[in-house]
Amino acid sequence: MVWEVRLMEAPVYEESYLYRLRHSAAHLMAQALTELYPGIKLAIGPPIENGFYYDVDSSVPIREEDLTKIEVKMKELAKLDQRIVRIVAEDRDAARTKILEETTLGQGPEVAEYKLQLLEAVPDGQEISFYDQQRTDRAGVLHRFIDLCRGPHVDTTKEVKHFKLMSIAGAYWRGDVKNKQLTRIYGTAFETQEELETHLHNLEEARKRDHRILGRELGLFMFSPRVGPGLPLWLPKGATLRDTMVGFLKDEQLKRGYEPVVTPQIASIRLYEKSGHVITYKDKMFPFMEDEEKETYILKPMNCPFHIEIYQSQMRSYRDLPVRYAEFGTVHRYEQSGEVTGILRARGFTQDDAHLFVRPDQLLEEFIGVVDLMKTVLNRLGLKDFKARLGTKDPASDKYIGHDDNWTAATSAIEQACQKMGVDYFVSVGDAAFYGPKLDLIIKDALGRDWQMGTVQVDYNLPERFELEYIGEDSKPHRPIMIHRAPFGSLERMIGLLTEQYAGAFPFWLAPVQIAILPISDRHVDAAKELYLKLRDTHKLRVQVDERRETLGKKIREAQLQKVPYMLVLGDRDIEMGTVGVRSREDGDLGAMTLEAFIEKITPSR
């Protein structure tokens, strides 16, 4: 079993030359912007994973076409060989004076608006530093560009040579929607031109792994404007892939004592009033529906309330617990228009959902069981590059509900389960659900963006709201705890991520078409069809015959581009000898072998 966690390399990166270089590139850009857009207000400009950005507040809109102009100005300023000098302010007051008098470059105090706010946020006792880009011109005049900054930087602007401005975006000041939206300019910088070019090339390559492109090329799913944004249509191959994944997980869940349930797509608003979702979740729901009798219905955004109704439909004894209800439940959420992203973020999607109703003394054991299931799932899917995140309560926030004792017990159960199962996780304070702590799996997509996949959440809230009970050994009613869990997270997101991870070349057991039979000419088609039926019916494999009158080369090429794991070439020689010409997606021509030998060969990968 593999449960490998790649730790972030952030500490190393932050001490690196590259980090300083990018930081200085950000400052250089700020200097260029200040010259090109007088009156522009600088906010923050840090190095990031693949480059840097600077947030600015400009009265003139900055467009993508302006980037070249800014780049040219940056190159000009870089060549001036400005020394980058660190200056430490004596105290906060001195720093404030410095910001107002020296960083504003005579443009008026208002350009320092954000810098002054940043200064206030510096904790007492922490050193307040500035970085000054300075040079003396031929006339002996000293030119400076001073910016409040923690640093560190490179020694001179001359070192900033290999960079490119990438894009423009809006970004809220301090990441808060209530604040003004600033203009963020993203750039990337490297130590050498080769590294820069490699990075740009890698971005191009990553685009080819994009699940939205592969999804179309491989015939997995599509979108139609007549259906609506974020509402995927699953094509035969994509639906086959889904069925395979669902079948695998259903088998696993059966082994682990889950029971299937099925629930409707809509429900009376009363169900969601009871669950509290109408208040906390209303703006993420599709508009409500009203029938002729004035009953309001909601398109379901989550499955839990339905499973709770089933739990409550009968008296539960402590002996009945844990109860584990599983459903591949399709839900609809009205995601904001700008956040819909292919099938990674859709408005309609199917969760591999289950709810476990457990006694407090069963919490740890059940949690371990779920973590074990998740490990099994990740192994089977072949996902190795992920992180496990324990989301805990932020003590400073008041958005959480429930008793502290419960939070402590639940958090401890998760930690113990992870330790027992050998799961490395990192703690993220404030990433708990409002009703309890959770463990999430985070995976990166082709473009390096983090996505939350599988999740396990402990919930004391819904049992409370629905007044769930079981009769204990003492003949008295007790309250069960709920565990929400989804090992995939959603089929859509998981398939999207798998597509990118494998660049469409799914492992044999998952591949929508596992084998392509390629008859060489018309006279081999009958034998091909015979072989097809044998593989499909006797060996339960997913097979296609390419009976078009095309050359073998063309058929191979297309099967290869469709990422079919095995191709079986069938010609005169094979029919005569009773063999098939086997070609593998990865290793090319494997030569002729008997069907039995081929079946034996592929058996381990099924």
Next chain:
RNA sequence: GCCGAAGUAGCUCAGGGGUAGAGCAGCUGUUUUGUAAACAGCGGGUCGCGGGUUCGAAUCCUGUCUUCGGCUCCA
């Protein structure tokens, strides 16, 4: 939702006020093929959609929809 950008044939893209183009795919015919693209011919587009400017709009302006990169939010 907000900021920035893009929508031309099924796909990838060119054209940029004066009769819509290429390659691939598709169709028809010829070829009967042994490990990544046979050959020839043909068809195919209200240039996302609405409004405006103009003698004339795919092209300019405007609105809108969808998509893409971010922000915020999330499985």
